[in-house]
Amino acid sequence: MRRLAGLLVVPLLLLSTAACGSDDKGSDSASMKNGLPAITAGEKFGEKPTLAKGEGDPPKDLKVNVISEGKGPVTKKGDAIQVNYLGQAWDSDKPFDNSFDRGQPFDVTLGAGQVIKGWDQGLEGQKVGSRVEIGIPPELGYGAQGSPPSIKPNATLVFVVDILKATTIPKSATGTVVAQDDKDLPKVGTNTDGKAPTVVVPKADPPTKLVSNYVIEGKGAAVTANDTVVVNYVALTWAPPPGKKFDSTYDLGKTANFPLPQLTLKGLKDGIVGKKVGSRVLIVAPPSMAFGAEEKQGIPKNSTLVFALDILAKM
Structure with a gap:
């Protein structure tokens, strides 16, 4: 059976392959915060962040830091959520992609397999209006194959994600x-x-x-x-x-x-x-x-x- 999405929609970053990101220069600081690279500028919700390069060994398990907690509803599996994000490899000080520059938030349904597992797991249970930083090990990211040319094989990824909204999805049309x-x-x-x-x-x-x-x-x-x-x-x-x-x-x-x-x-x-x-x-x-x-x-x-x-x- 042919998948319609591949025929109809411009591929999105996290569905298959990572697009080249901006040339923003990250901080020279190698500081860390709660086991993940520190946000060195643009720390507030809604601001485009910059991230330090990761220090030492990356976490072997999924790690989520809540940078600032929102006051909205808690996200759950099956919700359609809208986010802004910046993604960077652990061993890099430059992002491989971000939605802030595009001015177009990213939409995804949690738990539907539309994104890498680290996103589905890291964003579930967070409040709308929150900014979270997620460290994603390879097995919950792009694994041994990576996503050339932007993401190397066995790369640990770090994302800063602003959760803008969440919508509960009904099981069927009604009316x-x-x-x-x-x-x-x-x-x-x-x-x-x-x-x-x-x-x-x-x-x-x-x-x-x-x-x-x-x-x-x-x-x-x-x-x-x-x-x-x-x-x-x-x-x-x-x-x-x-x-x-x-x-x-x-x-x-x-x-x-x-x-x-x-x-x-x-x-x-x-x-x-x-x-x-x-x-x-x-x-x-x-x-x-x-x-x-x-x-x-x-x-x-x-x-x-x-x-x-x-x-x-x-x-």
């Missing part, structure tokens, strides 16, 4: 069931038990224009083109009838985060924008709004794509 009267469009199940809805593609010619219809209309705010949304979905090609599934978050037991400014599949993005959070939506994207005449990782060229998508939250 008003909307009649599906067009026999020439796919029929989507309306279950709200957190399991994958059925999708039945008719033996008919696919539409030539984008379809974006409510199956269940939620009561949340409308999604904008600048939002990041947390979704569950089933994705199929229209042909051959009754449709061929090529991806499903339900099969993996993990939601997906779609930062809409980075979503490269026009039909999917346009189908989500304007719809209410909490809804289930049928989206049918013709080839001109999907992958066109290109074959993508086994998805045939000129394919019409079908999505049954729950918009569970937006960040």
